[in-house]
Amino acid sequence: MTAALISSAVMTHPVRKEQAEALAARLGLGGLAMDPDPDGPPSALRTALVAWAARTAAAGHHVVVQDDVAAPAELLELVTGSVARFPDEALIFYTNWHARNGAAARLAALAGAGWVRAVPEEFAPTLAICLPVRTADAFRVYARDSAERHDDELMAAFLRTQGRSGLLAVPNVVEHIGTSSINGHAAQGVRLAACPVGAADARPLLDHGWVLEELDWLPYMRYGEGYLRPVGHERDADPRRHLRWPEALPPTGLTEGRLWDAVRRYRPEDAAAEVGRLFGAAFADELWIHCLLLGRQAVDAARRPAARSASPRPAGAAGARVRAAALSTVGPAGLPPERRLGVTPEQSALMTGYAESAVRCGGLLLGPAGLGVAH
Incomplete structure (x- = not known):
């Protein structure tokens, strides 16, 4: 799998355009997916649909990254290696530290795993997520007429229809920054990664770590x-x-x-x-x-x-x-x-x-x- 077969986009809003441009340039990501109705009611899904439509024709996988994150310069390299290992999976590279999925990643880290299956009923973290293009296209069809405004909630619902929730990367190389939220999550306070580490520590677990599939309780x-x-x-x-x-x-x-x-x-x-x-x-x-x-x-x-x-x-x-x-x-x-x-x-x-x-x-x-x- 080569990096040329993975396209990417950064979800953003005009108020964060400069921040998004800097992120895309720093990480070598594709263009910006701008909110098509920036003065309308807050809706992450509205922008996510633009981002998932931004895949290139030659791509086999597409990565969508939100504008309010920090990540290492090696992000696309790590994603490429993960895609080669799990070509049919929805791969998620950030988990919120106080969510059920964050607890799942933390448990998996303590057990020595590199990946863990996401909690099916909880929102799918979408700050940095990679889908096979056929899955991305199917999500757009599933989501295009939805009244839901949270792309993470709808992504989880969509993955449930596919019979398999996403794989969470246990080492989180992507970190959320700031406490503001265009989509109304500011009341949740500081929202950071459950297992934040650098690329060097993440790589061996992402490339070779075992997968915790069944969470039990x-x-x-x-x-x-x-x-x-x-x-x-x-x-x-x-x-x-x-x-x-x-x-x-x-x-x-x-x-x-x-x-x-x-x-x-x-x-x-x-x-x-x-x-x-x-x-x-x-x-x-x-x-x-x-x-x-x-x-x-x-x-x-x-x-x-x-x-x-x-x-x-x-x-x-x-x-x-x-x-x-x-x-x-x-x-x-x-x-x-x-x-x-x-x-x-x-x-x-x-x-x-x-x-x-x-x-x-x-x-x-x-x-x-x-x-x-x-x-």
């Missing part, structure tokens, strides 16, 4: 509280509803008592007290339990056949840095939106170490209750 946080996505939640009558972890815990085989016993036995008291002082005792509890469950699921995922048969090449320093990146975002991402912007580097480091202490204990939850963690 998924721990995630939102607005300061922990939740669980049950297995098969996409088939629920209301798949977008959020289930707090105590409510969703019974089918996992775990109990609240067992988790709280782990908290009492293994949580570092000094770190818990400091996190509680800064962000509230309830948040300190929720974050540690969330990371305990995340660690449990990461160990379980790493035992699967795909992980056992994976090439050893992605391991080592690059894999460790991707794992560290995942741990570095879990605390700030779990805070309510209004608290994220004010997190200092020292506070972030505190939460990272606190999160890691819980993740390290997660594997204890895989054994019988009497082995290390009791009811």
Whole structure:
């Protein structure tokens, strides 16, 4: 697969034209896909349809990048290698740090995977996405008469009709910048990548890392509280509803008592007290339990056949840095939106170490209750 067979476009609005031009020039991307009705009601889909129509005749794949991102100069090179490996997939190179898909990428990073199948019922992150041209053309047909204004929601709905959600790149080489939103997402606060790393660390995982296809149950946080996505939640009558972890815990085989016993036995008291002082005792509890469950699921995922048969090449320093990146975002991402912007580097480091202490204990939850963690 050569770069000439991948065309690209940058979605933008006239108010960000200069920013988009600079991005396209820096990354060697194709032309700008301008909002065709910039004075109309906000609609990312309106611009996305222009962007997906901008593919060249010779292209086998088309990349659409939004204007409010940062990415390495090697982005197209990384996309080209990923396309060669997964020619029939929708490939997604950014995941939002506080979404379910962000939690999926974080879990996969802790398990050592390079890619993870996206959560079917959640929006498909479209800040940087590559589709085979036949898929791009089919999406345009699917979307052209829709009243939906969010291209990420409609992309996920479209991929569900295709029977397979996108593949999320676990190492996020694309980062969201700024907090403003033409499409009305500013209330979500700082929206950053779940596992931000540079191109050098991303490349071995993208090229050789194993794919986590089945998520099983998924721990995630939102607005300061922990939740669980049950297995098969996409088939629920209301798949977008959020289930707090105590409510969703019974089918996992775990109990609240067992988790709280782990908290009492293994949580570092000094770190818990400091996190509680800064962000509230309830948040300190929720974050540690969330990371305990995340660690449990990461160990379980790493035992699967795909992980056992994976090439050893992605391991080592690059894999460790991707794992560290995942741990570095879990605390700030779990805070309510209004608290994220004010997190200092020292506070972030505190939460990272606190999160890691819980993740390290997660594997204890895989054994019988009497082995290390009791009811």
